[in-house]
Amino acid sequence: MQLPVMPPVRPMLAKSVPSIPPGASYEPKWDGFRSICFRDGDEVEFGSRNERPMTRYFPELVAAATAELPERCVVDGEIVIATDRGLDFEALQLRLHPAASRVRMLAEKTPASFIAFDLLALGDDDYTDRPFSERRAALVETLADAGPSIHVTPATTDLDTAQRWFHEFEGAGLDGVIAKPLDGPYLPDKRVMYKIKHAxxxxxxxxxxxxxxxxxxxxxxxxxxxxxxxxxxxxxxxxxxxxxxxxxxxxxxxxxxxxxxxxxxxxxxxxxxxxxxxxxxxxxxxxxxxxxxxxxxxxxxxxxxxxxxxxxxxxxxxxxxxxxxxxxxxxxxxxxxxxxxxxxxxxxxxxxxx
Known part of the structure; x- marks a missing residue:
């Protein structure tokens, strides 16, 4: 694997604040496993927040990354299991099993999805020094044809919409809103974003x-x-x-x-x-x-x-x-x-x- 941003990478983090700040980009706060996906041709790796590979636990997402992501890219996001009742974190937790046979069975029974919300690299280009507004635009354009397993998270710069999301989306299993500075670079392991959670x-x-x-x-x-x-x-x-x-x-x-x-x-x-x-x-x-x-x-x-x-x-x-x-x-x-x-x-x- 030869990418401009190589694993392991600790994801950029958020600090808790009591209310949604103005003047930012807002996203739903997904309740799953934070993961950075690295793809270089047929090589795919899903890293975790503690830099440990999660690839073996989600074989269906490896196949999805090969089919739905650009040939060479690094994408930050969240692994979730979606049901008609909302997000199922319990089912997600069961995937961390040492037996490969059980992992394969669960991958078929409760397949996971990957919610993408940041672009760290594309082709030979390192995007981490670019402002988030530029990374977001490139992410949306790059993954416009992705699916059915890889999705781009919705985002808005409208504060009223973010307030509505905060209250409505909890009913689907989401646990708040993330606010990201529009002009900020990607800073691994730094708490430069903001999270607003229900209390x-x-x-x-x-x-x-x-x-x-x-x-x-x-x-x-x-x-x-x-x-x-x-x-x-x-x-x-x-x-x-x-x-x-x-x-x-x-x-x-x-x-x-x-x-x-x-x-x-x-x-x-x-x-x-x-x-x-x-x-x-x-x-x-x-x-x-x-x-x-x-x-x-x-x-x-x-x-x-x-x-x-x-x-x-x-x-x-x-x-x-x-x-x-x-x-x-x-x-x-x-x-x-x-x-x-x-x-x-x-x-x-x-x-x-x-």
Whole structure:
């Protein structure tokens, strides 16, 4: 492979801001695997944010790149799996499997798409020093005939349109808006873009904790639950960003609430069988071999957390501690308190997607 921009390349990053800034180019924030695609003839490589190749996990995108991209190019984008219900990050995560046979099976069952949003090189030309407005125009022109697996993300310079996208597109599984300076070059691993994500709060039941890796006298993370309409306590995620002094204080404070699994709604935790744990929503989506054991607590304490959005019945990302809610009845912590985004079709955002 001989390209003007060679792998590995760390993608350009975005920093969080509370509101959409004026005077920029705006795009939907796709919820998938960030990846830079390198194509030189029959050679194709998909890099990841941590510079590790992802090529072997997405054979269908290798074929798509050969068929739909220019002969020699470097394109920044996002790998997603689109369904008629929106983006499916869980299905995407399942693709990171060591068995090639399973990867091939999933590639046929749940094929991925590549959403392109920046052009780093074309032919013998390095585009990284050019302003984003020029890179964007070249990307649109270069990929005008791409598809059905490779798509160009929509973009606008109209702030009102970006505000509308921010609210509407969440219903398709997107999690915010990206703002890019029009005159900026491509700067690998630099946070020069801006991301605006949804921020919400929820009151959750603290149903258990995991011990901190430093020892058995500190809390590593708190396990959160919400009650379903049927009255069952479902696992929705964790919070774990605490100073060490707070971790030790929590460990002491929570001891009176420690109970047995026989008296706890999540008695699957006593066995920690990965398939059973995941079925009940308490498992690790990132590491199937991770120790998922926890200390069960009587579900009597309520905490208010910050989260961006839900994926199915769980928080998409790790929630953040906001404050304790001693005034709340744990039984009042239900799914009914959560915002429900208006359903939005992916095909209305990118024709042919989903």
């Amino acid at each position: 919400r709060t929820a009151d959750c039941v603290v149903a258990g904790y995991r011990v901190h890796k430093s020892g058995d006298d500190a809390v590593g993370s708190l396990l959160l639950g919400l009650y379903t309409a049927d009255g069952d306590l479902a696992s929705v995620g964790v919070i774990g960003a605490f100073p060490m002094a707070t971790r030790r204080e929590l460990f002491t404070e929570l001891q009176p609430l420690v109970t047995t699994f026989e008296e706890h709604p999540w008695n699957w935790g006593a066995h920690v069988e990965p398939d059973v744990v995941r079925r009940y929503g308490g498992g690790s989506r990132w590491n199937a071999g991770k120790d998922l054991s926890f200390v069960p607590l009587r579900p009597e304490r309520v905490v208010e957390v910050r989260y961006d959005h839900m994926e199915g019945q769980r928080f998409r990302h790790t929630a953040q501690f906001n404050r304790w809610r001693p005034d709340r009845d744990p039984r009042s912590c239900t799914y009914a308190q959560l915002d429900q985004p208006v359903t939005f079709r992916l095909g209305d955002i990118v024709p042919g997607l989903g």
